[in-house]
Structure formats: structure tokens, C-alpha cells
Amino acid sequence: LAKTTQPISMDSYEGQExxxxxxxxxxxxxxxxxxxxxFPSQGPRFIIQGYKTKVTNEVASxxxxxxxxxxxxxxxxxxxxxxxxxxxxxxxxxxxxxIFGTGTRLQVFP
Amino acid sequence: xAVVSQHPSRVICKSGTSVKIECRSLDFQATTxxxxxxxxxxxxxxxxxxxxxxxxxxxxxxxxxxxxxxHASLTLSTLTVTSAxxxxxxxxxxxxxxxxxxxxxxxxxxxxxxxxxx
Numbered sequence: 594l595a596k597t598t599q600p601i602s603m604d605s606y607e608g609q610e611x612x613x614x615x616x617x618x619x620x621x622x623x624x625x626x627x628x629x630x631x632f633p634s635q636g637p638r639f640i641i642q643g644y645k646t647k648v649t650n651e652v653a654s655x656x657x658x659x660x661x662x663x664x665x666x667x668x669x670x671x672x673x674x675x676x677x678x679x680x681x682x683x684x685x686x687x688x689x690x691x692i693f694g695t696g697t698r699l700q701v702f703p
Numbered sequence: 704x705a706v707v708s709q710h711p712s713r714v715i716c717k718s719g720t721s722v723k724i725e726c727r728s729l730d731f732q733a734t735t736x737x738x739x740x741x742x743x744x745x746x747x748x749x750x751x752x753x754x755x756x757x758x759x760x761x762x763x764x765x766x767x768x769x770x771x772x773x774h775a776s777l778t779l780s781t782l783t784v785t786s787a788x789x790x791x792x793x794x795x796x797x798x799x800x801x802x803x804x805x806x807x808x809x810x811x812x813x814x815x816x817x818x819x820x821x
Contacts, residue, residue: 636707691737692749
């Protein structure tokens with residue numbers, strides 16, 4: 594299972610764009626990249642998932658370079674409610690076994 | 704959309720007792736579910752893979768006799784913390800994927816169950 598590395602914490606202000614980068618140098622061919630958000634005392638919530646290039650949904654964008662050794666979660670115009678821990682996970686298509694890394698604790702200030 | 708639900712959300716018990724936590728996939732069938740444990744300010748740690756109709760697969764360092772997992776149906780997995788001690792106090796979370804939408808389907812997590820052992 595590919596290990597992921599991401600910053601422990603980040604600070605931002607309301608209205609700014611936040612980019613969180615995750616390194617996964619040992620990603621395998623069958624691995625996909627998923628980002629989750631977790632609030633205190635709640636289970637992780639799915640944000641976005643991708644395999645390569647760029648994926649965009651209503652809440653975020655995910656940028657994956659050609660070598661797939663890293664990925665960047667982009668949150669446009671964050672609000673106070675985006676304060677949470679964000680996890681980057683790499684997992685095999687054929688199994689659902691996901692190993693969580695440290696996550697990035699995002700603090701959004703007014 | 705597909706939902707994974709856990710029960711109870713909170714439980715307090717005395718040291719030495721056993722506690723059962725349920726994980727249900729509400730509108731899809733899950734042949735595999737996963738159990739995680741999370742201590743305060745820490746990341747989720749995978750404990751075991753729950754397999755419907757067969758024995759669970761435990762991660763290294765997780766005592767299978769301490770954390771009993773039963774996946775008796777395609778919509779229910781249970782985690783029983785036996786002879787609980789204060790150090791077992793933690794946030795337990797399960798996950799499952801709706802495979803009817805194919806391999807690209809979202810992996811859903813339950814709301815979590817907070818166990819406090821006195």
C-alpha cells in the first residue's frame with residue numbers, strides 16, 4: 594500500500610483558495626487517489642477521487658500530474674466551516690483497504 | 704445516496720465488560736467492511752477487514768480475541784470489544800463500499816462510535 598505524506602497543518606482565511614498537496618511516491622498502477630474530510634467526532638466524509646489529470650466536483654478540484662506521485666486538493670474560497678482534517682489516501686481499485694496517513698489539519702480564520 | 708450507519712454513537716461501560724458496536728450498510732450490500740480506531744488528535748488506524756461469511760482479517764498488533772468481528776450478513780458487521788479496559792476508550796469507525804456502482808463507487812464511512820471505559 595502506497596504511503597502518503599502531507600503537511601500536518603495549514604492556516605487560511607475565509608474566501609481564499611486552499612491547496613493541499615499530498616506525496617505518494619510509491620503509487621501503483623491499480624491505485625486511485627481519494628481525499629476525505631473529517632470533523633471532530635465524525636466519520637470521514639468523501640470529497641473527491643481521481644486516477645489521473647484533473648477532477649472537479651461541486652466542492653473541490655483534484656490535480657494529479659502525469660507521474661501520479663503527488664496530488665493536490667484545491668478548495669476554492671474556503672469558509673469557516675471548512676476547518677477540518679483532510680486526508681489523502683491511495684488505494685487499490687480491487688480492494689477497499691485504505692491506510693490513513695497523518696492528515697492535514699486546516700484552520701480557516703475569519 | 705448510500706449510507707453506512709453505526710450504533711451506538713456513544714457508549715460508556717465499566718471496565719471488564721464487553722461492548723458491541725454495529726455497522727450497517729443501509730441501502731446496499733457490502734461483502735467487505737473495515738473497522739478503524741481513532742484516538743484523540745490522531746489519524747484513523749485500520750484494525751481489521753470484516754468479510755461476510757468468513758473470518759475477519761486483522762492488522763498486525765490488533766488482538767483478534769480482544770476485538771471480535773462478526774459479519775453475518777451483507778448489511779451488518781459487528782465489533783465486540785471484550786473485557787474492555789480504559790485504554791480501549793476510543794472512537795471506532797467502520798467503512799464499506801457500494802459495489803453495485805462499480806469499482807469507482809465511493810467508500811462510505813459510518814458516523815463513528817465513541818467508547819468510554821470507566
